[in-house]
Amino acid sequence: MIRSVLLGTGSALPKRLVSNAELAEQVDTTDEWIVERTGIRQRYIAGEGESTSTLATQAAERAIEAADIEAASIDLIVLATATPDNTFPATATQVQAALGCRGGIAFDVAAVCSGFLYAVTTADAMLRTGMAKRALVIGAETFSRILDWEDRTTCVLFGDGAGAIVLEAQDVTDDGPGILASKLHADGAHQELLYVDGGPATTGTVGKLRMKGREVFRHAVVNLADVLREVLEQAGFLASDIDWVVPHQANARILDATARKLGLPAEKVVVTVDQHANTSAASVPLALDQAVRDGRIQKGQLVMLEAMGGGFTWGAALLRI
Ligand code: ACO
Numbered sequence: 001m002i003r004s005v006l007l008g009t010g011s012a013l014p015k016r017l018v019s020n021a022e023l024a025e026q027v028d029t030t031d032e033w034i035v036e037r038t039g040i041r042q043r044y045i046a047g048e049g050e051s052t053s054t055l056a057t058q059a060a061e062r063a064i065e066a067a068d069i070e071a072a073s074i075d076l077i078v079l080a081t082a083t084p085d086n087t088f089p090a091t092a093t094q095v096q097a098a099l100g101c102r103g104g105i106a107f108d109v110a111a112v113c114s115g116f117l118y119a120v121t122t123a124d125a126m127l128r129t130g131m132a133k134r135a136l137v138i139g140a141e142t143f144s145r146i147l148d149w150e151d152r153t154t155c156v157l158f159g160d161g162a163g164a165i166v167l168e169a170q171d172v173t174d175d176g177p178g179i180l181a182s183k184l185h186a187d188g189a190h191q192e193l194l195y196v197d198g199g200p201a202t203t204g205t206v207g208k209l210r211m212k213g214r215e216v217f218r219h220a221v222v223n224l225a226d227v228l229r230e231v232l233e234q235a236g237f238l239a240s241d242i243d244w245v246v247p248h249q250a251n252a253r254i255l256d257a258t259a260r261k262l263g264l265p266a267e268k269v270v271v272t273v274d275q276h277a278n279t280s281a282a283s284v285p286l287a288l289d290q291a292v293r294d295g296r297i298q299k300g301q302l303v304m305l306e307a308m309g310g311g312f313t314w315g316a317a318l319l320r321i
Contacts, residue, residue, distance in 0.1 A: 003178025010062025039252025043159025053272020080115025115281030163285020
């Protein structure tokens with residue numbers, strides 16, 4: 001059977017690290033409040049010369065190197081972002097040009113924090129139906145550029161970064177590697193809970209992120225537990241079969257609550273929210289790359305990716321490494 005097999009991972013962070021203490025010098029907050037409510041200790045913020053496309057390109061170069069392939073052999077780039085460099089062209093085509101690839105398919109997907117799950121699932125469907133052979137799937141964001149730095153209820157929660165993976169269509173046996181199952185959802189009924197108050201067709205400005213955090217939290221835990229169960233059922237596995245969960249890193253308390261609902265031990269959950277804060281579409285591939293590179297995630301293991309974000313959108317994917 002044809003499956004999308006993971007060949008390599010990569011990630012990139014801006015140069016500037018901003019600790020909670022440094023943030024507390026500009027915003028009415030404290031390190032204690034941020035750590036206790038979110039688990040976040042620091043984040044990376046893009047500076048001059050750094051943007052979504054530059055971070056995405058760096059992450060992609062590292063994933064291509066890890067996959068040990070030529071960039072020119074990539075015939076599909078799907079990039080998830082809510083903070084593109086420009087309204088158009090798609091950031092995916094900017095990355096394509098920077099990598100020196102030409103002629104393949106390249107486009108962006110907008111599903112905010114679930115963007116990487118949407119991108120992976122789209123790329124997987126295209127690889128399995130033969131539309132492409134090798135895909136670069138990227139999650140990249142510069143949320144610092146859409147934060148209201150006067151709003152302490154949101155600006156402390158986010159950071160910038162990018163993560164990327166290379167997937168290849170391969171003919172494998174049933175117990176072989178690749179994406180085994182995935183499921184995506186959206187429900188546009190709750191847009192007032194998490195949105196950006198601008199855009200090219202409304203205000204003509206980029207706008208700032210607005211969020212009712214407590215309500216988002218409630219929806220996140222319920223939706224994530226449900227979609228994880230759906231994917232396990234689709235793939236014919238139990239929660240206890242999972243070796244690692246690589247979740248969207250919004251808040252340590254959402255990670256704990258979701259793991260508890262599924263009966264998963266905290267030791268199986270990859271956590272980077274303390275170091276990166278919430279990097280939206282970049283958080284899952286950033287965490288995945290970290291756990292692959294430090295040797296936690298090994299060949300043959302079952303890994304669950306999951307995310308929930310603005311829209312609302314949410315999804316999960318199960319893969320064997
Ligand atoms: N520093 C200090 N005090 C603060 C800060 C801050 N940065 N922000 C808010 N407060 C105060 C509030 O003003 C409030 O004070 P009051 O009681 O005097 O009115 C108090 O802290 C409690 O505020 P709550 O909003 O009720 O705090 P809560 O425990 O719900 O935590 C948080 C807020 C961290 C945003 C939480 O609700 C959360 O993480 N929600 C999930 C949202 C999220 O992660 N969204 C990301 C995108 S979607 C996704 O990825 C799932």
